[in-house]
Amino acid sequence: MKFLQVVTIEVARQKLLEVSQGWLVATETLPINQAMGKVLAEDIFAIEDLPHFRRSTVDGYAVVAKDTTAAGESLPTFLKVVGVVEMGQGTNFAIKAGECAEIPTGGMLPAGADAVAMVEFCEPFGTDEVAVYKSVAHGSGVIQVGDDMRAGDTLLSKGKRLTPQDIGALAVAGVADVSVFAPPKIAFISTGDELISPHHAPLTDGKIRETNGISLSALAQKHGYHVEHTAVVADDRDAIKQAVSHAMANCQIVAVSGGSSQGKKDMTADILGELSTSGVFVHGIAIKPGKPTILAFDEATKTIMVGLPGQPISAMTAFDLLFGWLARQTTQSPEPFAIPANLSTNVPASEGKMTVYPCTLALNHNQYTVTPIYAKSGLIATLTTAHGYFVINRDTEGHRQGDVVMVHLF
Numbered sequence: 001m002k003f004l005q006v007v008t009i010e011v012a013r014q015k016l017l018e019v020s021q022g023w024l025v026a027t028e029t030l031p032i033n034q035a036m037g038k039v040l041a042e043d044i045f046a047i048e049d050l051p052h053f054r055r056s057t058v059d060g061y062a063v064v065a066k067d068t069t070a071a072g073e074s075l076p077t078f079l080k081v082v083g084v085v086e087m088g089q090g091t092n093f094a095i096k097a098g099e100c101a102e103i104p105t106g107g108m109l110p111a112g113a114d115a116v117a118m119v120e121f122c123e124p125f126g127t128d129e130v131a132v133y134k135s136v137a138h139g140s141g142v143i144q145v146g147d148d149m150r151a152g153d154t155l156l157s158k159g160k161r162l163t164p165q166d167i168g169a170l171a172v173a174g175v176a177d178v179s180v181f182a183p184p185k186i187a188f189i190s191t192g193d194e195l196i197s198p199h200h201a202p203l204t205d206g207k208i209r210e211t212n213g214i215s216l217s218a219l220a221q222k223h224g225y226h227v228e229h230t231a232v233v234a235d236d237r238d239a240i241k242q243a244v245s246h247a248m249a250n251c252q253i254v255a256v257s258g259g260s261s262q263g264k265k266d267m268t269a270d271i272l273g274e275l276s277t278s279g280v281f282v283h284g285i286a287i288k289p290g291k292p293t294i295l296a297f298d299e300a301t302k303t304i305m306v307g308l309p310g311q312p313i314s315a316m317t318a319f320d321l322l323f324g325w326l327a328r329q330t331t332q333s334p335e336p337f338a339i340p341a342n343l344s345t346n347v348p349a350s351e352g353k354m355t356v357y358p359c360t361l362a363l364n365h366n367q368y369t370v371t372p373i374y375a376k377s378g379l380i381a382t383l384t385t386a387h388g389y390f391v392i393n394r395d396t397e398g399h400r401q402g403d404v405v406m407v408h409l410f
Contacts, residue, residue, distance in 0.1 A: 019304060055107060063114075184252040
């Protein structure tokens with residue numbers, strides 16, 4: 001039997017990064033209302049102070065703060081109302097000691113005012129005065145010029161995956177279009193005589209519904225890839241080779257699930273080797289699950305090819321560890337946060353392999369406890385209960401109950 005020549009996940013990642021340099025990721029310019037979830041390809045700087053005028057954070061009266069120093073419920077301060085601030089308009093008057101102006105939330109403070117007394121603590125008195133029943137400090141109820149952002153400050157950094165609040169910040173800053181990384185195109189080809197459509201019912205003996213193409217497509221989209229197409233192909237060498245060759249014409253990444261090990265029908269490595277000018281550069285990674293993963297590269301078409309295990313959990317684990325990481329590297333995105341948690345039980349490791357455990361989290365007394373899910377790689381429904389996964393390094397024998405591990409959320 002031919003044994004796999006496994007490499008570490010670090011070596012596999014470095015080789016993958018080397019073949020992707022300079023061509024895998026392009027950029028495109030999009031209106032901000034189409035940029036949600038995209039990764040910025042440039043730093044965005046504020047072009048003006050935000051806000052560019054002093055404005056009120058409450059409904060009330062713009063005042064000179066020291067006028068209210070002695071104000072209280074039993075002895076209010078009386079101020080003369082000399083104007084009304086209209087929303088969305090500038091002010092053409094100023095106030096001085098002993099005066100105030102009615103102002104709405106978001107209204108521009110008139111010159112001379114340095115605080116806003118909330119309307120709840122004020123009461124009109126006579127025709128042109130107001131009684132203030134609570135003192136206010138200098139700057140109270142006021143957003144100052146540049147409190148949100150100063151002109152020239154970095155608003156958002158390259159590598160930032162845009163969130164709804166980022167889109168809002170861009171709009172406020174007057175940025176209408178942004179340069180983002182264009183998602184690489186990827187194709188998924190699932191192989192196996194046993195595979196039938198997910199919509200097929202009922203199942204017949206020996207058949208299973210195809211899931212890898214669907215689950216891997218969802219995982220790829222989560223990491224910012226564009227799924228160009230998916231296909232299901234029987235265990236036929238010519239058919240698989242034709243499907244891969246067709247996908248190479250318009251995709252930067254082609255992923256084949258199934259046939260990556262050393263069985264009688266495992267022909268993925270040979271096919272990818274024949275179709276790639278650089279040949280297969282990885283066949284076997286020291287991870288569990290996901291060991292029989294294949295990596296190849298075709299210089300002529302600039303296509304990365306990957307052979308993933310046919311078992312769903314193995315395929316998803318290998319893709320996440322390799323291509324989730326690659327997406328972050330090529331777009332200069334930060335690694336996602338991981339949560340420290342105490343193990344609820346002893347957990348063994350696989351000798352010589354980095355072991356990945358799906359897991360659940362529970363919060364007890366402000367401390368997370370993590371419980372591994374012992375799922376066989378051919379099953380997938382078990383993963384629906386998982387909150388994330390943790391890793392045991394290949395040079396570690398395992399962990400004991402109570403040890404802290406870092407949980408990566410799904």
